[in-house]
Amino acid sequence: xxxxxxxxVRFAPSPTGELHIGGLRTALNNFLFARKNGGEFLLRVEDxxxxxxxxxxxxxxxxxxxxxxxxxxxxxxxxxxRLEIYKEYxxxxxxxxxxxxxxxTPERLEQMREKQQQEKLAPKYDRxxxxxxxxxxxxxxxxxxxxxxxxxxxxGTTIFEDLVFGKVEVKNENIDDQVLLKTDGFPTYHxxxxxxxxxxxxxxxxxxxxxxxxxxKHVLLYQAFGWEKEMPEFVHMANILNKSKKKLSKREGSxxxxxxxxxxxxxxxxxxxxxxxxxxPKTQQEIFTMQELIEQFDVSKMNRAGGVxxxxxxxxxxxxxxxxxxxxxxxxxxxxxxEKKEYYKKWNAVQSALSAEEKEKYIxxxxxxxxxxxxxxxxxxxxxxxxxxxxxxxxxDDLRWKDSSNExxxxxxxxxxxxxxxxxxxxxxxxxIEKKLLETAGDKRGDLLFPLRSALTGExxxxxxxxxxxxxxxxxxxxxxxxxxxxxx
RNA sequence: GGCGCUAUCGUCUAGUGGCUAGGACGCCAGGUUCUCAUCCUGGUAACAGGGGUUCAAUUCCCCUUAGCGCUACCA
Numbered sequence: 376x377x378x379x380x381x382x383x384v385r386f387a388p389s390p391t392g393e394l395h396i397g398g399l400r401t402a403l404n405n406f407l408f409a410r411k412n413g414g415e416f417l418l419r420v421e422d423x424x425x426x427x428x429x430x431x432x433x434x435x436x437x438x439x440x441x442x443x444x445x446x447x448x449x450x451x452x453x454x455x456x457r458l459e460i461y462k463e464y465x466x467x468x469x470x471x472x473x474x475x476x477x478x479x480t481p482e483r484l485e486q487m488r489e490k491q492q493q494e495k496l497a498p499k500y501d502r503x504x505x506x507x508x509x510x511x512x513x514x515x516x517x518x519x520x521x522x523x524x525x526x527x528x529x530x531g532t533t534i535f536e537d538l539v540f541g542k543v544e545v546k547n548e549n550i551d552d553q554v555l556l557k558t559d560g561f562p563t564y565h566x567x568x569x570x571x572x573x574x575x576x577x578x579x580x581x582x583x584x585x586x587x588x589x590x591x592k593h594v595l596l597y598q599a600f601g602w603e604k605e606m607p608e609f610v611h612m613a614n615i616l617n618k619s620k621k622k623l624s625k626r627e628g629s630x631x632x633x634x635x636x637x638x639x640x641x642x643x644x645x646x647x648x649x650x651x652x653x654x655x656p657k658t659q660q661e662i663f664t665m666q667e668l669i670e671q672f673d674v675s676k677m678n679r680a681g682g683v684x685x686x687x688x689x690x691x692x693x694x695x696x697x698x699x700x701x702x703x704x705x706x707x708x709x710x711x712x713x714e715k716k717e718y719y720k721k722w723n724a725v726q727s728a729l730s731a732e733e734k735e736k737y738i739x740x741x742x743x744x745x746x747x748x749x750x751x752x753x754x755x756x757x758x759x760x761x762x763x764x765x766x767x768x769x770x771x772d773d774l775r776w777k778d779s780s781n782e783x784x785x786x787x788x789x790x791x792x793x794x795x796x797x798x799x800x801x802x803x804x805x806x807x808i809e810k811k812l813l814e815t816a817g818d819k820r821g822d823l824l825f826p827l828r829s830a831l832t833g834e835x836x837x838x839x840x841x842x843x844x845x846x847x848x849x850x851x852x853x854x855x856x857x858x859x860x861x862x863x864x
Numbered sequence: 865g866g867c868g869c870u871a872u873c874g875u876c877u878a879g880u881g882g883c884u885a886g887g888a889c890g891c892c893a894g895g896u897u898c899u900c901a902u903c904c905u906g907g908u909a910a911c912a913g914g915g916g917u918u919c920a921a922u923u924c925c926c927c928u929u930a931g932c933g934c935u936a937c938c939a
Contacts, residue, residue: 389939424938481937488936497866498935523937540869549867549935557937564939588868588934613870613932620931648876655877659887678877681932685875688889698902747902758900776898816898824898836900 380578382414386440386447387568387582389421390432393631394439396684397583397615397623400649404612405581406445407650407672414578418451419571423561439632443642444665452575454567461562464570464600465524465555473599474555476512477504477525500525500552524556526565526596533591538610539677540584545591553592565589569596573605581610584681585622610674613653613681623684630684639712639752641700644693651692652682662695694750702742706735709742709752716756722763737846743805744842759837762846767833767855771862776825781863784826788863790815791827792856795844803849809841830859 386402388394394402409416420433437447468474477500479487488498505527507515516522528551534544555566562570572580590609597606615623623630635645647663655678656671663671697705713719726734741762745755761767775784794811816823828840831852837843844852 387939391939421939427938477937484937492865495865499866521937543868545868551935554937559937561937563937568939583933584869585933586939591868611869616932618875622933651876653876657878659878661876661888680870682877683875685889688876691889694902745901748900821898826898828898832899834899838900839898 381576382409382412383417383576383578384409384414384581385417385419385452385572385575385577386445387419387421387571388433388436389424389427390436391424391427391429392432393633394436395623395632396630396635396649398436399440399443399632399645400615400652401582401612402440402445403443403646403649404610404654404672404677407669408579408581408610408674409448410669411672415448416445417449417575417577418447419575420451420453420455421564421567422453422455423557423564423567425559425561435633439636442636443632443646452571454562454571457567457571458560458562460574461556461566461570462560465562465566468526468555468599469524471599472527473529474524474526475505476507476516476522477554478507478515478520478522479503480521497549498551502552505552521558523554523558525552526555526592526599528552528592528595529599533594535590535594535609537587537590538579538608538674539613540587540611540679543587543590547591547595550591550595565592565596569593569600569602572607573597573600573602576605577607579608579610581612584611584613587611610677612677613679615652616681616683618683620681620683622681639709639754640689640693641696641708641752644689644696647696648689648692652684653678662692662699690750697749697752698747700746702739702746705742705746705749705752706739709749709755710738712753713738713755715753718760718763719756740846744838744846748838759832761832761834761837762843765851769830769833769859769862773833773835774826774829774859774863776821779822779826783822785860785863787823788826788830788856788860791823791830791840792853792860795849795852795856798849800849803845805841805845808845809839812841826859827856830856 384405386398386405388398388402406416408414418437422428422433440447465474469476479500483503484500487501487503491498504525528547531547532544533547533550534542536542553565554563556562571577590611594606597603617623617630632645636642643664646665646668650663650668651661654672654676656673657676660667700708723734729737741756741759745759748758749755756763771781771784774788775781776787779787791812794815795808798807798811812824812827813820824840828837828843829835831837831840831843831847847855
């Protein structure tokens, strides 16, 4: 059963909207499989539905995929540019009696289905046009009657082997005479997918499990064309579900890759999360780089049951990824998010004396202390806005540690002030500040550090006073302590 | 309705013909600690039901149930 064909896979989206999570997952698994096996990862644009076509959609999808780290090999195939090819192959089936013209109107088809439904039968084309004579067909076409071409499903049973779901067997009597060519001359998905996968020499089809029921039609088409030997392996992937266990649909909003991107999730985290939905390495590892995913990807480790998209888990994975990133890397990715924040804009305007270099240095310090606190990039600075503004609110109650008196608090703030004043600008490092302050605090840490932290931040919650003073710098730190002392009379 | 697929903690999942059914997220409780976050420790919680097969089934088979998908001149 070993497939010796060169690995060639494709991602084949319809340009009808934004790339959504399910699409990313399909693309990712194709990509991982191709890279793992030294194969090619191709793009095919399935734009055969003119009614749902969305201008610019394809460009945005490609951009989102690139953001996620997926790059295509070779030139894309555009189905709307290949109409003549499909017609040619359909003609071949007609000539061989494997497909037929159908002139039934939508109204007649609807009536037929209604009747079938009433009689509790499976809605299926009744082959009304199957036995039209060649002359009849010719005459109707000459009269300008609209037609489609239908696939004449042969008798028997269709069996195929899916790499995830195993053997699937369907009786042909349950399969409808599928339309292959639409009235407008465009192929349906079923025809185009088979013809193109054959011509593109696709070795494996990774696609969502919603395609499992129509795969027998495709298998039958391969047989009708005599392409059994070239038939790709099928790899259907269990669907991603929403909280109510329905298939995650692009109509629900907030499932588009662009949305997650806009929320500041690192691409590597989204990819990690998506990869683990329906696949797992059978080890304890949870956090993966793209390289690790490629190395460990294995079709035999894919699940058959659908998985629920759990945002809590994504958040955790995202935090883990950010924690593992360098300050430089976070800076590059998070800056665009920071630049949208009002507190940053104000700070940026006020600090006109600072050079761009100095500003970058300051932001990187903030990132250093926020690294372990970020779930996504757009949270940057959110909880530490006192680092962007001098107008901090200090209340005497917040300055006092437990039941310390105002006097104790004043003394402790003065002690801190002294310590910080004695550290030179060149020694103003996180380690130094921490060391010196802790030396002074001795075993009464709260007495010294709590008022200091509050004086520096004006907040009940914040990073440690070491970190905050390190970021603020000597001058600002001293200024804030002095102004806090004014509050404690 | 017809056809197909699926079924382990709330969620993602590991796993085996015999185990205290494992891990992770979440949640809860403790620890570290100047607050917050991180980090550490512990706790919570699952084999859908019924029949078989078997000395023994969560695991293999069948049925039921439930969920999902498909049932378009959409993909």
